[in-house]
Amino acid sequence: MDNHSLVADLPIETAEYRWVEIGALLGLSLCFWLAFGAVGVVAGVLTAGVWSLFGVPYAVAVGHVALVSSLAATGVGTMTLAVWGVEVGFGGLVLGSVARRPAPVTLTVVTAASTLALAGLVWAVQSRSVTVAAGVTVVVIALACYSVHRYQLVALGLVSETENSPRSETDYDESVSSPRENP
Amino acid sequence: MRPTRQLWGIGLLTLSTAALAVVFSHPLMLGATALLGTWILAHQYRFYRDLDRMRRTLSVEQTPDRTGLRTGETTTVTVRTTLEPSPLSLTVVPGLPTATVAQSESRSTTLEVDPGSTGGSTTIPLECPVAGRHQFDQATVLATDGWFREELDIGPTPTLTVDARAPREVHVGSGGDPVSVVQGQHTTSHSGSGLTPAELREYVPGDNIDRIDWKATARLATVHIREYEPETDQPTTIVVDHRAALDAGPDGETKLDYVRDVALSMVVSARRLGDPVGLLAVGNDGITERMDHATEPAQYRRIRQYLFDLEPTLGSRSGNGTRNSTSGPSRQPAHTPGVGQNDIAPTTARVALRELESGGHSAFSRTLGPFYRHRQTYRTDIESEPLRGAIRTVVRRRNRRALMVLCTDDSDRVALTEAVHVARTGGSRVLVLITPSVLFDAESPAALEESFDRYVAFEEFRRKLDRLEGVTALEVGPREQLATVLATDHSRSSVSPSRGVSDG
Numbered sequence: 001m002d003n004h005s006l007v008a009d010l011p012i013e014t015a016e017y018r019w020v021e022i023g024a025l026l027g028l029s030l031c032f033w034l035a036f037g038a039v040g041v042v043a044g045v046l047t048a049g050v051w052s053l054f055g056v057p058y059a060v061a062v063g064h065v066a067l068v069s070s071l072a073a074t075g076v077g078t079m080t081l082a083v084w085g086v087e088v089g090f091g092g093l094v095l096g097s098v099a100r101r102p103a104p105v106t107l108t109v110v111t112a113a114s115t116l117a118l119a120g121l122v123w124a125v126q127s128r129s130v131t132v133a134a135g136v137t138v139v140v141i142a143l144a145c146y147s148v149h150r151y152q153l154v155a156l157g158l159v160s161e162t163e164n165s166p167r168s169e170t171d172y173d174e175s176v177s178s179p180r181e182n183p
Numbered sequence: 184m185r186p187t188r189q190l191w192g193i194g195l196l197t198l199s200t201a202a203l204a205v206v207f208s209h210p211l212m213l214g215a216t217a218l219l220g221t222w223i224l225a226h227q228y229r230f231y232r233d234l235d236r237m238r239r240t241l242s243v244e245q246t247p248d249r250t251g252l253r254t255g256e257t258t259t260v261t262v263r264t265t266l267e268p269s270p271l272s273l274t275v276v277p278g279l280p281t282a283t284v285a286q287s288e289s290r291s292t293t294l295e296v297d298p299g300s301t302g303g304s305t306t307i308p309l310e311c312p313v314a315g316r317h318q319f320d321q322a323t324v325l326a327t328d329g330w331f332r333e334e335l336d337i338g339p340t341p342t343l344t345v346d347a348r349a350p351r352e353v354h355v356g357s358g359g360d361p362v363s364v365v366q367g368q369h370t371t372s373h374s375g376s377g378l379t380p381a382e383l384r385e386y387v388p389g390d391n392i393d394r395i396d397w398k399a400t401a402r403l404a405t406v407h408i409r410e411y412e413p414e415t416d417q418p419t420t421i422v423v424d425h426r427a428a429l430d431a432g433p434d435g436e437t438k439l440d441y442v443r444d445v446a447l448s449m450v451v452s453a454r455r456l457g458d459p460v461g462l463l464a465v466g467n468d469g470i471t472e473r474m475d476h477a478t479e480p481a482q483y484r485r486i487r488q489y490l491f492d493l494e495p496t497l498g499s500r501s502g503n504g505t506r507n508s509t510s511g512p513s514r515q516p517a518h519t520p521g522v523g524q525n526d527i528a529p530t531t532a533r534v535a536l537r538e539l540e541s542g543g544h545s546a547f548s549r550t551l552g553p554f555y556r557h558r559q560t561y562r563t564d565i566e567s568e569p570l571r572g573a574i575r576t577v578v579r580r581r582n583r584r585a586l587m588v589l590c591t592d593d594s595d596r597v598a599l600t601e602a603v604h605v606a607r608t609g610g611s612r613v614l615v616l617i618t619p620s621v622l623f624d625a626e627s628p629a630a631l632e633e634s635f636d637r638y639v640a641f642e643e644f645r646r647k648l649d650r651l652e653g654v655t656a657l658e659v660g661p662r663e664q665l666a667t668v669l670a671t672d673h674s675r676s677s678v679s680p681s682r683g684v685s686d687g
Contacts, residue, residue, distance in 0.1 A: 057193045057219055061200050064215035068207050087214055094218050098225040107232065111225040118217035122210065130208050134201040137213055141197065141220035145227060149184050152231040156238065158335070 020096035025051060028063070028089020035082030036070045043070050056097040060090050091115060114144070184230065190330045193223060230331040233271050240267040243322040243338035245277050247309075251344045253435070254314050257286060258343075262294050262322065263304035270298050271326045278320025278336075280343060282313040314347040348435025353444050354662035355616070357649070358642055359669055362657055381410045417586055418476045419453050420577060421446050421486070422463045422606075423493065424570055424591035425471070430495035431592075432623035441659050442590040443490050445616055449588055450490070454483045462486045465573040466496035473577075571602040578609045585611040590659075592618040596644050607653055615648055615656040617641075621668060622660035634668045 029044030036043065043066035051059035067086055070076070076083065098111050121140060125133035153159050186194070197219040204212035241264065248259040262277045273296035279285060285292045286308035294305045311317070321336035356362040383399050386406035396409035423446055429439040453460040459476035460483065474486060539548050570591060577587075587606050591599060599617070606613045621637040641658070648656035658665075 057196055057222055060218050060222070061196050061215050064200060064212055065203065068203075068209045068212050071209070071211070072207075083211075087211075090214070090218055094222050094225075097222065098229070107225065107229055110228045111221060114221040114224045115218070118220055119214070122213045122217050130210055130213070131205050133210060133213055134204045134216065137216050137220070138198060138201050141216070141223070144220070144224055148224065148227045148231065152184050152234070152333075155231070156235060156335075158333075 018096075018100065020099055021051070021056065021093055024089050024092030024096050025059075027092065028086045031082045031085030031089055032067075032070070035076055035080055035086065036074050039070050039074055043067065051093070056093050060093060063090060184227070184234075184331050184333050187327065187330055187332055190223070190226075193219065193330075197223070226328075226330050230271075230328050230333075233269060233328060234326055234333055234335075237266060237269040237271050237273075237326060238335060238337070240269070241273075241324065241337060242266070243275060243324065245319050245322055245338060245341055247319075247341055247343055250342065251346070252311060253346050253348050254312055255310070255348065255434075256345075257308055257310045260307045260309050260319075261304055262307065263302070264294060264296055265302040266296070266300075268299045268301060271328050272296070272298050274325040276323040276325065277307065278322050278338075278340065279307070279309065280317035280319055282311065282315065282317050282345075283343070284310045284312060286310055311343065311345040314345050317343045317345060319343070350436055350441050350444050350661065352662040353441055353659065354665050355445055355657055355659050357645065357657055359665060383407050383409055416456075416458050416478075418459045418461070419449065419586045419588060420461045420463060420476070421449055421588045422465065422570075422574060422577075422590065423490070424465050424589075425493050425495055426465065426467045426569070427495055428594040429592055429618070431620065436661060437495070438592050438618040438620075438623055439493065439495055441618055441661070442592075442616065443493060445659050446588070446590050447487060447490055450483055450486050454480075460486060461577075462489065463573055463577055464489070464493065465570050467569065468496070469569050470573045470576065471496065568598050568601070571598060571605050574602050574605050578605060585609070586614060587611060588614045588616065590616045592620060593641055593644060594620055600648065603648055603651065603654055603656075607651065611653070613654045615654060616659045617645060617648075617656060618659050622664045635671045638665075638668050 025044075025048050029041070029048065032040035032044040032047075034040070043063070046066055047059050047063035050062045063086075067083070071083070094115070095111060098107065118137065118140070122133055122137055125136050197216055200212055200215040200219060204210065204216065244261075244263045246261045246263070248261070252258055260277060260279070262275060264273070264275055266273075275294040275296065277292065277294075279292070291305070292307050294303055296303050319340045319342070321340055322338045324335045324337050326333050326335065354361060383396065383403075384407065386395060386408050390408050394408050396407050399407040399409060423442060425439055429437065429442065431438050432440070450460060457478055459478045461476040462472060462474040463470060464472040472489060474482065474489075535547060538545060539551055542548065542552060574587070574589070589603065589606060591602075593599065599615075603613055603615055619638060619641040621634050621641060624634075645656045645658060648654055
């Protein structure tokens with residue numbers, strides 16, 4: 001494989017790609033305003049501020065706290081289109097952070113599949129109990145991360161040989177004759 | 184793949200959103216948990232992809248400047264990496280052998296490769312205090328994207344060969360030609376009592392009647408005597424000159440080191456043949472050690488140990504620095520860090536030494552006094568010409584079969600000639616092993632031009648000694664240096680030194 005062509009599509013992170021996140025932020029702020037009015041504007045500004053200071057993960061966490069708080073404060077129902085628009089905006093924010101560098105197709109697929117799978121899992125489980133849904137979500141995420149970790153170790157050949165190789169001389173296959181026995 | 188502290192923070196944030204979902208009892212909060220989980224998985228997968236690409240394009244080389252060196256010498260190792268631009272930040276830690284010491288700060292022993300860089304290199308000075316064959320480990324590459332990090336072992340593992348400071352190739356010979364000094368079985372023109380039958384001869388009046396071989400007499404009808412090969416041994420006295428003049432040469436390759444090497448081989452040879460061997464060590468002011476002939480295993484061990492520990496007697500030399508030592512074997516290493524390197528004023532040192540010699544009551548004198556008095560003893564003080572005087576003390580007691588091996592140098596040729604004459608007075612054989620000063624002088628290239636002439640002069644001197652009856656004179660020195668000296672004069676290379684001497 002040509003190594004040059006292999007990495008040619010991997011330029012270092014540039015500022016242009018942050019426009020995806022900015023677009024997602026504008027969209028979710030708009031949805032915040034449409035759904036909750038002035039309270040939504042505050043929630044949108046808060047989310048954008050945290051994004052600019054601490055990055056996407058903290059913005060997603062704080063934005064969701066603001067979203068749930070706004071729902072409780074205004075009494076707006078969860079099934080409102082604007083509320084789902086906010087949620088889609090958060091999803092765009094995550095996708096934007098992953099796409100800060102041009103991502104290969106597999107990475108896009110992994111991100112999209114993970115998002116859909118976890119969202120579906122939450123949707124499926126939350127009807128029983130929020131506590132169960134939270135536990136299941138955390139466990140599934142941990143297992144998925146560990147699976148990727150093990151896959152990486154095997155794919156890169158970083159698994160220690162001592163885990164599988166015989167430790168003592170008696171563990172060696174005695175059927176193989178030594179050079180002295182069979183010169 | 185290990186998470187960084189920043190990623191642990193994101194993980195904690197994910198757990199917090201799940202906990203808040205339970206606290207608020209609102210499933211929409213789990214959307215944050217799911218999105219953060221997605222974010223972690225996506226970044227984890229991207230790190231794996233970047234790492235895989237980087238690993239396939241990365242090459243790390245660890246190239247020692249010299250692969251063969253001596254203990255205590257310093258060399259450099261160049262660590263060079265090349266790779267296609269990668270978003271990962273790399274830190275390359277060379278796999279220096281455990282027995283080596285980097286001469287720079289730990290931070291500068293690593294190579295940092297920034298994201299987007301195509302490589303870099305760094306040079307690390309390295310000291311090798313331990314002799315042996317040291318193999319590098321693979322270089323360890325620490326790769327990180329800020330969220331995850333991984334260690335990879337990459338690159339070749341070169342080998343560093345470190346030799347101890349000792350004579351590498353000892354030349355013993357004459358006129359540049361090697362000669363073996365290791366002894367074989369001794370020949371004798373006499374027959375007598377022993378175990379190995381030699382011959383049968385007819386009885387002659389005067390023969391001891393106990394020596395008649397009655398079976399041979401019965402078989403041959405006349406009285407016969409059976410002769411046996413006598414059991415012989417050759418008492419060997421090794422005279423080792425360890426005066427200050429023998430301290431010439433690079434560290435670990437001084438004249439004394441070469442002389443010691445040959446003397447040790449003589450001891451081994453004597454032990455193999457069961458010959459009694461004795462030792463006479465001569466320092467600047469007389470005899471520092473005398474061991475009479477003996478064949479006990481302990482005697483050989485004692486002599487070997489003494490030779491190993493032997494150091495030049497008190498004296499100074501220029502060139503590679505000053506080395507101070509006392510008479511006899513010194514247990515002190517030749518290079519002890521800190522010792523002899525303190526900035527002590529000469530006056531202070533002299534006062535301390537005087538107090539030490541007079542047995543003062545200061546803490547310094549009380550502590551070092553016993554050791555100093557023990558190390559300053561000479562068995563026999565000889566004021567003028569110690570080598571000749573020392574040999575004279577042992578010549579009286581020697582027999583005609585004895586062999587004296589005189590290990591010295593040619594710094595004082597007149598005195599050496601006189602010493603050899605004294606050694607011959609008892610009629611025994613003398614083997615003179617001489618280290619030519621020309622092979623040990625650190626000379627400038629211009630002076631090297633004259634080295635051939637100096638060597639020819641030495642060869643004339645050696646041949647003069649060799650012509651004495653019962654005397655064998657051989658040269659001892661570094662083979663490589665001798666070849667260099669012989670090659671300095673191409674115009675005379677067609678005429679060997681020995682030939683030049685004979686022509687003269």
